[in-house]
Amino acid sequence: MAKIWVFAEVNNGKVDTAALEILTKARELGGEVEAVALGPGSTDAAKELGQYGATTVYASDDEVYADYVAQPAAHALHELVKEHAPELILFATNYDSRDIAGRLSARTGSTLMSNCFDILGTDKARTTIFGGATVVDVALEGTPKIALVRPKSFEPEASGGEANVMPVEVDIPDDLKKAKRVERHEEQASGPKLEEAPIVISGGRGLQDASNFELLDQLAGAIGNAAVGATRAVVDAGWVPYAYQIGQTGTTVKPGVYIAFGISGATQHIVGMKGAKTIIAVNKDEDAPIFQIADLGIVGDALKILPQLIEEIKTRKG
Numbered sequence: 604m605a606k607i608w609v610f611a612e613v614n615n616g617k618v619d620t621a622a623l624e625i626l627t628k629a630r631e632l633g634g635e636v637e638a639v640a641l642g643p644g645s646t647d648a649a650k651e652l653g654q655y656g657a658t659t660v661y662a663s664d665d666e667v668y669a670d671y672v673a674q675p676a677a678h679a680l681h682e683l684v685k686e687h688a689p690e691l692i693l694f695a696t697n698y699d700s701r702d703i704a705g706r707l708s709a710r711t712g713s714t715l716m717s718n719c720f721d722i723l724g725t726d727k728a729r730t731t732i733f734g735g736a737t738v739v740d741v742a743l744e745g746t747p748k749i750a751l752v753r754p755k756s757f758e759p760e761a762s763g764g765e766a767n768v769m770p771v772e773v774d775i776p777d778d779l780k781k782a783k784r785v786e787r788h789e790e791q792a793s794g795p796k797l798e799e800a801p802i803v804i805s806g807g808r809g810l811q812d813a814s815n816f817e818l819l820d821q822l823a824g825a826i827g828n829a830a831v832g833a834t835r836a837v838v839d840a841g842w843v844p845y846a847y848q849i850g851q852t853g854t855t856v857k858p859g860v861y862i863a864f865g866i867s868g869a870t871q872h873i874v875g876m877k878g879a880k881t882i883i884a885v886n887k888d889e890d891a892p893i894f895q896i897a898d899l900g901i902v903g904d905a906l907k908i909l910p911q912l913i914e915e916i917k918t919r920k921g
Contacts, residue, residue, distance in 0.1 A: 605634035605690040605725045610700060611652055616644035621695030623655045623759040625752050628722055629693060630656040630762060637661070639683065641676050642668035646768060653766025655759060663771035672782040673699065677706035679773040684711060689747050691725045696751045704749055714743050717751040735874040754798065755855040755878065794823055800830035803858045805849055807834040809865020809886060809905055813842035818909040819864065825916040832856065834872050850875035864905040868893025
């Protein structure tokens with residue numbers, strides 16, 4: 604029976620939801636599903652990982668994995684791989700996990716596939732190319748295979764299982780303690796997290812100025828239980844923080860309703876939001892590509908429509 608590992612990030616004692624999504628998928632593949640969690644809170648996190656399908660969790664609460672970037676975790680994983688020989692290792696496409704997966708691939712000489720949205724078996728995964736326009740199935744070779752899976756690719760479903768915890772006791776050489784985290788900053792948000800929000804309101808270059816994102820905040824507040832997102836171009840311009848970015852190099856969202864203001868619909872952005880149940884687009888350009896996937900398209904000036912929409916919602920709620 605093939606052994607499948609899922610690398611689970613644990614931050615502030617909380618398991619990354621993407622790991623639970625991947626564990627759910629891994630159960631379907633029919634192999635022996637195990638998880639690896641490194642850093643403070645990992646041992647306690649094993650209970651939740653077990654509930655989602657991990658039969659064994661290799662865990663360490665050592666601060667070294669939180670204090671130093673990627674290298675200690677990649678080293679520990681490499682030692683575990685040599686000892687236990689998993690067939691497939693799955694990572695979420697998060698910043699830390701991507702860094703660790705790349706370093707592990709270099710150490711093992713393994714195949715590394717990125718941007719997967721489905722795992723078809725221990726030797727095949729599915730992704731998109733040409734900005735999401737074409738779906739391709741990719742054969743994975745060698746042992747172990749390593750794949751990076753986009754968050755929100757699967758629905759997390761608990762199975763009610765229980766995991767056996769195996770302590771990770773790997774010495775981390777001093778020469779792997781190079782890039783140290785000296786400060787952590789967490790963006791404060793008044794509403795739900797972007798990736799969890801049932802309604803996402805997103806803005807692009809069509810909003811013309813960073814100050815106009817305040818209109819999106821006002822609309823989110825008027826609707827309630829909504830989050831604000833943005834395109835990469837807006838983030839690169841410094842209008843909003845990276846945490847707002849939706850797309851191929853940002854967050855993947857699958858809300859019930861996605862409302863896009865001033866977004867043309869570049870394929871890199873579409874990849875991150877096309878799973879929304881209902882897409883509403885507002886753009887002055889009637890030929891904007893986003894109208895091709897929108898359930899409702901409005902040709903008009905977002906800066907004129909937004910104030911009217913906010914007022915209308917407040918009136919109806921009041």
